[in-house]
Amino acid sequence: MDDTDAMRKGEYKTPGGKLVVVNLQVEDGVVVKAEVSGDFFLEPAEALERIRDALVGASADASEEQLSARVRDALTDDVVMLGFSPEAVATAARRALA
Amino acid sequence: MTPADRDAKEASAQASAPTPKPLPAQLLERWRDYRWELVHEAPQAPFLHMALDEVLLERVAAGHRPPTLRIWEWNAGAIVLGRFQSVRNEVDEAAVKRHGLLITRRITGGGAMFVVPGNVITYSVYVPEALVKGMSFADSYAFLDAWVVEALQGLGVNAVYKPLNDLSSDQGKIGGAAQTRKLGAVLHHVTMAYDHNTSAMLEVLRIGKEKLSDKGTVSADKRVTPLRQQTQLSRERVTQAFIDTFRDRHGLSSGSLESTEVAEAERRVEQKFGTKAWVHLLP
Numbered sequence: 001m002d003d004t005d006a007m008r009k010g011e012y013k014t015p016g017g018k019l020v021v022v023n024l025q026v027e028d029g030v031v032v033k034a035e036v037s038g039d040f041f042l043e044p045a046e047a048l049e050r051i052r053d054a055l056v057g058a059s060a061d062a063s064e065e066q067l068s069a070r071v072r073d074a075l076t077d078d079v080v081m082l083g084f085s086p087e088a089v090a091t092a093a094r095r096a097l098a
Numbered sequence: 099m100t101p102a103d104r105d106a107k108e109a110s111a112q113a114s115a116p117t118p119k120p121l122p123a124q125l126l127e128r129w130r131d132y133r134w135e136l137v138h139e140a141p142q143a144p145f146l147h148m149a150l151d152e153v154l155l156e157r158v159a160a161g162h163r164p165p166t167l168r169i170w171e172w173n174a175g176a177i178v179l180g181r182f183q184s185v186r187n188e189v190d191e192a193a194v195k196r197h198g199l200l201i202t203r204r205i206t207g208g209g210a211m212f213v214v215p216g217n218v219i220t221y222s223v224y225v226p227e228a229l230v231k232g233m234s235f236a237d238s239y240a241f242l243d244a245w246v247v248e249a250l251q252g253l254g255v256n257a258v259y260k261p262l263n264d265l266s267s268d269q270g271k272i273g274g275a276a277q278t279r280k281l282g283a284v285l286h287h288v289t290m291a292y293d294h295n296t297s298a299m300l301e302v303l304r305i306g307k308e309k310l311s312d313k314g315t316v317s318a319d320k321r322v323t324p325l326r327q328q329t330q331l332s333r334e335r336v337t338q339a340f341i342d343t344f345r346d347r348h349g350l351s352s353g354s355l356e357s358t359e360v361a362e363a364e365r366r367v368e369q370k371f372g373t374k375a376w377v378h379l380l381p
Contacts (some may be wrong), residue, residue, distance in 0.1 A: 017262070018209075037184035037380045041207035041262075043235070043279055045181055057370070082235055083262055086244050 008035070010095030013078075018083030022092040024055065031058045036089060041082035043065045050074045051089060054083050123256050125241065127348070128229050133354035134342060139213065141173035144202045148178075148371040149363035150355070151222055151285055152205050157359065158224040159283035164328075166353070167344055168221040169337060172213055176200040177302065178289075180208040180276065184380040193301045203377050204287075206276035208263065212299040217324070219222035219337055222287035230284060239263045239275055240284040253336065255328045258357075265290060270323030291324040292333045320376045 007023040014020075018040035025033035034055035042048055042096055054074035068090035075086070107355065140149075147170055157163035170325045177189055177199060185191065188210045194201060213220075223242060230238040240259040247265070250257035256268045263275040265288060273290030305321075325336060344350050 021184060023184075023199060035184065036381065037182055037187060039180050039207065041235070041277065042182060045207075045278070046183060080235055092111070098238035 007035070008028070008096040010092040010097070012088050012092040012095060014084055014088045015074075016027055017088070020084045020088050020092045022055070022089060022096050022097045024093060026060045029060045031060065034093075038084065040084040041080075043080040043082075044078075047075060047079045050079075055093055058093075062097075064094045067093050114272075116229060123235065123300055124268045129245075129348035131197070132226070132229070132348075133346050134200070134344070134350045135166045136344075137166055137353055137355055138167070138169040138341070139171065139355060141171040141368075144176035144178070144200055144213070145367040145372045146360075146363055147172070147220075148202050148204050149366040151287065151340045152360070152366060152371075153290065153359050153363045154222070154224050155278075155280055155283055156284040158226065159281035163224070163356075163359075164353075165226060165352060166222075166224045167341075167350065168224070169204060169341065170222070172215040173217070173320050175212075176202050178211040178213060179203045179377075180210065181199055181205055182380065183210060185294075185378050186381060188304055189302055190304060192305045193298075193324055197302060198248070199296050199298075199302060201377050202371065203352070204276070206278045206285060206287065208274060208276035211274075212303055213289070214294050214295055216333065217291065217293040217295055218289050219292050219325070219333060219340070220287065220289045222223065225284050235277070235289055239277060242277070242284070243275055243288060244346050245344050246288065246340060248347070249357075252343065253329050253331060253339055255325065267323065267328060269328055271321055272323065272325060272328075279327045283367050291322045293324050293326045293337065338343045 007019065007025045009023050011019060018038055020036065020038040020040060023035040024031050034052050036048060036052045036055070051071055054070040055067065058070055059082045060074065064087070068086040070088050071086035111163060142168060154163060154168065167279060176192065177184065178208055179188055181204060189201060229247070230241060233241060239262060239347065243265060247257045257272065258266055260266045264271050265273045265275065273288055275284045275286060275288045277284060329336065341350070
């Protein structure tokens with residue numbers, strides 16, 4: 001079943017960087033499912049799952065600072081984000097929650 | 099235009115082309131630490147190309163293959179999604195079906211490409227990570243394409259690299275690069291627009307307002323200026339100029355794919371690159 005319609009979408013393009021798209025499913029004021037995609041670069045590629053999982057469990061009222069801290073805390077020092085950042089993900093997420 | 103006219107235009111274009119900014123000598127010389135092999139096969143299928151990139155990257159990483167420049171030839175058109183792109187966000191699947199197009203996903207990040215054979219020039223370089231040691235990821239993009247910028251300038255195209263990964267000229271974007279690293283090796287590949295794409299591209303690819311906002315453009319087809327508008331040379335002639343410049347700068351000997359490499363790539367098409375699970379990894 002495609003529950004796309006139940007998901008809220010937010011996008012943000014980092015100036016001079018890339019687009020990040022966040023789709024969030026919210027139930028009872030909490031993010032229960034997240035998708036993160038875009039034309040950015042990320043090493044290692046598997047780190048995308050950590051970025052995605054970092055958004056799950058966030059309150060729908062979370063601030064951008066709280067959301068970017070969630071993403072940042074989920075990533076180890078070896079992870080390289082090119083063209084986007086935890087802040088960019090948070091901005092897109094906040095737009096999805098707005 | 100007669101061949102004589104073409105030569106004259108090329109000569110005058112070369113005379114007025116800007117001098118490439120020289121790289122620090124030591125960095126440039128790093129390329130010559132390796133014996134480069136050229137692979138330029140007859141046209142192959144889009145899924146196979148995706149798989150070959152992964153296979154050759156691993157083989158170079160393991161030391162089973164020398165650092166390689168692979169020029170791609172496409173036997174069919176395709177949409178090539180970046181590793182992290184979502185299918186529904188990038189393509190109109192109904193339009194894809196209507197046009198009978200293939201959707202593929204590559205192992206590198208970056209944006210979606212619409213490939214029509216004959217309209218693009220695509221290559222991959224597979225290099226040991228030592229070649230880009232000490233460079234930031236961002237700097238490595240420009241470094242790994244410096245030879246192409248020089249080749250284009252030699253053809254009279256006022257080419258320049260725009261961070262992060264845009265191959266551009268004063269007439270607009272020519273193409274884009276993408277990169278991934280694995281086990282001590284780097285896959286860096288580029289697709290350039292040689293000729294205009296059909297209107298099918300505008301029906302099939304979604305180009306959202308958010309993405310265009312930073313570039314200040316209003317229509318998708320104005321974002322790229324194909325090489326054919328910037329040089330009168332044929333696609334084959336341009337490709338040969340790339341090969342010749344790479345050889346002159348770095349050294350290059352002719353090679354080919356091993357049958358084991360092709361067999362492994364075909365296996366991966368069946369098990370990964372050609373599967374819905376991979377193509378729709380991000381649905």
